[in-house]
Amino acid sequence: MSARGFVVEADGGSRGNPGPAAYGAVVRDAGTGAVLWEMGEAIGVATNNVAEYRGVLAGLRAARDLDPEVPVEVRADSKLVVEQMSGRWKIKHADMRDLAAQVRDVYPAGRVKYTWVPREKNKHADRLANEAMDLAAKGEVWRPKAPTAIDPELADTATGAATRTAEAGTAAKSVPPPAGWGPDLGTPTTVVLLRHGETALTPQKRFSGVGDPELSERGLWQAERAAELLAARGTIQAIVTSPLARCRRTADAAARRLGLQVRVEEGFRETDFGAWEGLTFAEARERWPDELSAWLASPDAPPPGGESFTEVARRVVVARDKVLARYPGKTVLVVTHVTPIKTLVRLALDAPAQSMFRMELSAAALTAINWWADGNASLRVYNDTSHLRDT
Numbered sequence: 001m002s003a004r005g006f007v008v009e010a011d012g013g014s015r016g017n018p019g020p021a022a023y024g025a026v027v028r029d030a031g032t033g034a035v036l037w038e039m040g041e042a043i044g045v046a047t048n049n050v051a052e053y054r055g056v057l058a059g060l061r062a063a064r065d066l067d068p069e070v071p072v073e074v075r076a077d078s079k080l081v082v083e084q085m086s087g088r089w090k091i092k093h094a095d096m097r098d099l100a101a102q103v104r105d106v107y108p109a110g111r112v113k114y115t116w117v118p119r120e121k122n123k124h125a126d127r128l129a130n131e132a133m134d135l136a137a138k139g140e141v142w143r144p145k146a147p148t149a150i151d152p153e154l155a156d157t158a159t160g161a162a163t164r165t166a167e168a169g170t171a172a173k174s175v176p177p178p179a180g181w182g183p184d185l186g187t188p189t190t191v192v193l194l195r196h197g198e199t200a201l202t203p204q205k206r207f208s209g210v211g212d213p214e215l216s217e218r219g220l221w222q223a224e225r226a227a228e229l230l231a232a233r234g235t236i237q238a239i240v241t242s243p244l245a246r247c248r249r250t251a252d253a254a255a256r257r258l259g260l261q262v263r264v265e266e267g268f269r270e271t272d273f274g275a276w277e278g279l280t281f282a283e284a285r286e287r288w289p290d291e292l293s294a295w296l297a298s299p300d301a302p303p304p305g306g307e308s309f310t311e312v313a314r315r316v317v318v319a320r321d322k323v324l325a326r327y328p329g330k331t332v333l334v335v336t337h338v339t340p341i342k343t344l345v346r347l348a349l350d351a352p353a354q355s356m357f358r359m360e361l362s363a364a365a366l367t368a369i370n371w372w373a374d375g376n377a378s379l380r381v382y383n384d385t386s387h388l389r390d391t
Contacts, residue, residue: 012051267319274306
């Protein structure tokens with residue numbers, strides 16, 4: 001299988017067969033082993049086989065949503081599912097036939113390879129399924145967590161160590177050696193992060209999240225200056241942007257200079273600030289003092305009707321890992337916003353979520369991070385605005 005692809009790990013279980021059942025599913029980057037997505041879900045009363053199929057179905061749908069163009073390998077410890085989906089065993093049970101048809105509908109024939117693995121090689125998906133069943137027994141629902149740590153469980157796999165999901169802002173389980181002190185991991189992927197140019201809200205320091213103001217005249221000038229610098233350096237090989245207009249206009253300026261296409265990535269959009277959209281910090285404190293204090297104290301606390309930093313980190317990490325999987329060893333320009341950039345910087349530095357409040361990030365500033373094959377990172381540049389000096 002090509003290194004440019006996904007590996008889906010799936011498992012399912014039933015306590016009673018049939019009985020309370022759940023599945024676990026994981027999507028990894030085939031080249032690095034990095035976890036791009038994971039899920040555990042209780043499915044009510046079902047058999048082991050139904051739960052196994054549901055895990056495969058969920059994993060394939062997630063892989064398709066990440067990138068429908070790359071090949072996929074499904075690894076499962078269910079001999080029945082692997083043999084039936086590989087076409088070597090007949091599917092006799094009606095429930096199995098329906099689920100198998102749903103699985104085939106996700107990807108065209110020939111795009112998915114099915115591989116049987118022993119249970120001990122499928123621990124991650126098995127754990128997710130059991131977590132979901134345990135929580136369902138208590139009337140609770142399994143929820144994903146934001147990835148920030150190195151998972152030692154992956155150390156013995158062929159793909160090596162990779163990032164796993166853990167609580168946003170917690171310390172890593174193990175600290176990787178600084179870049180240059182470990183084994184030769186080849187050429188890193190360099191992510192050049194460009195914050196969009198100014199809008200009318202920027203100089204007023206107002207919350208500006210999923211609201212979509214256009215660039216101001218100064219913002220357009222800043223975008224052109226950043227594009228001019230990037231073109232002069234000549235290192236950018238691909239451009240990815242947030243879907244919001246202020247980023248797309250900034251990215252378009254670079255694309256014109258560099259002669260590159262722009263790829264839109266939803267995960268790089270700014271935080272949804274909910275009721276605080278368009279307000280200053282002081283205005284938000286006056287109207288929602290308790291909520292603002294909670295937001296400052298915990299990454300899990302969202303603005304009223306908005307999105308927490310933990311939720312933002314979850315999607316930003318998935319977006320980052322999609323970039324790393326699509327452009328290994330290349331230099332990629334990512335045009336995005338304050339929160340996604342600060343999130344990636346703090347993850348690269350293994351810093352707590354509260355560190356984001358101590359970072360200054362100017363409009364149209366450049367930041368650069370090297371990401372290595374083992375998940376280690378090296379911050380190369382932060383908040384560079386030298387290209388914005390008036391001449």
